[in-house]
Amino acid sequence: MKTAPIDAPTYNLSGKVALVTGASSGFGEHFARVLAAAGARVVVCARREDRLETLVDAIAASGGEALAVAMDVTDAGSVAAGFEAAEQNFGPVTVLINNAGVAVPKQAHKTSEQDWDFVMDTNLKGAWLVAAEAARRMVAADSGGAIVNIASVLGLATSMGHGVYATSKAGVIQLTKHMALELAGKNIRVNAICPGYFKTEMNDEYFASEAGKQYIASTPGKRLGEMQEMNGPLLLLASDAGSFINGIALPVDGGHLVTSI
Ligand SMILES: NC(=O)c1ccc[n+]([C@@H]2O[C@H](COP(=O)([O-])OP(=O)(O)OC[C@H]3O[C@@H](n4cnc5c(N)ncnc54)[C@H](OP(=O)(O)O)[C@@H]3O)[C@@H](O)[C@H]2O)c1
Secondary structure, three states: OOOOOOOOOOOOOOEEEEEEOOOHHHHHHHHHHHHHOOOOOOEEEEEHHHHHHHHHHHHHHOOOEEEEEEEOOOHHHHHHHEEOOOEEEHHHOOOOEEEOOOOOOOOOOOOHHHHHHHHHHHHHHHHHHEEEEHHHHHHHHHOEEEEEOOOHHHHOOOOOOOHHHHHHHHHHHHHHHHHHHEEHHHOOEEEEEEOOOOOOOOOOOHHHOHHHHHHHHOOOOOOOOOOOHHHHHHHHHHHHHOOOOOOEEEEEOHHHHHOOO
16 A cells, blocks of 8 residues: 655754844753754844854854844843844844743742842743734734744742742743734744753752752752753744644653642
8 A cells, every 4th residue: 555755844944034032041042053053044132242242153163154133122122123133134034932031039929029020021021022023023024933932831830939930931821822823824833832940040050059959859850951952842843843833832841840749
């Protein structure tokens, strides 16, 4: 019996322009390298421009192409200017990795109004400003596109001392579903990745401490995630390999969320 040939999925991003926020360290820096290695031209955004320039050079040295653009995700004018610079240099952005984020680990009743505004303005308002700017431009260009919001396992469950952060990431997940609903008809997919714990500048001091080590030992996999373990999930949602995946919040956490009570 003859069967139809089965095409292996393609994670190739050649010809695409990808914009990554929070690209000056941690996940964002890594994501930019992965997207460039998959063939995209990558616009790397953050406030620390010196770090972005170093990243652009590293991507170029590996045979990729990248552009550094200063962007403060809490400022609508800065976001719009960043997308404009991206478009002028590389053409319309069709892949967005909405990754910039901050944490102030405190219990909810010990969180100040200033802490609340800082985390919410960056993680939730910032994510909305950036996703909305990208979506408006994708709709105007009739290009379709893929938006990948970086939420957290703390948007799906919660943990002591992470009140405002967990609340902001739950908001990012609902924003993801909502925008997926509204934009599906425009061929724009909006998904979220919910990472478990990975060592970055956001948490390296904690994970180097005794308390941090004990916490890692208490997780099902008894280890942190490795950066390269994000590559598959990222490329699945950013590329045509995930062309019918829309509105999901994908945990990448080694089973942390299925911890028994
Ligand atoms: N590491 C983890 O275990 C983990 C787990 C779940 C989710 N996450 C999420 O992953 C994302 C990346 O975090 P990370 O762990 O890679 O931490 P990180 O190394 O501290 O990176 C955070 C990035 O966000 C940028 N950023 C912060 N405020 C910004 C603003 N107002 N405008 C523009 N960029 C801003 C920073 O750049 P500048 O300071 O240069 O602007 C930096 O590049 C965050 O959304 C975080 O919540 C991390």
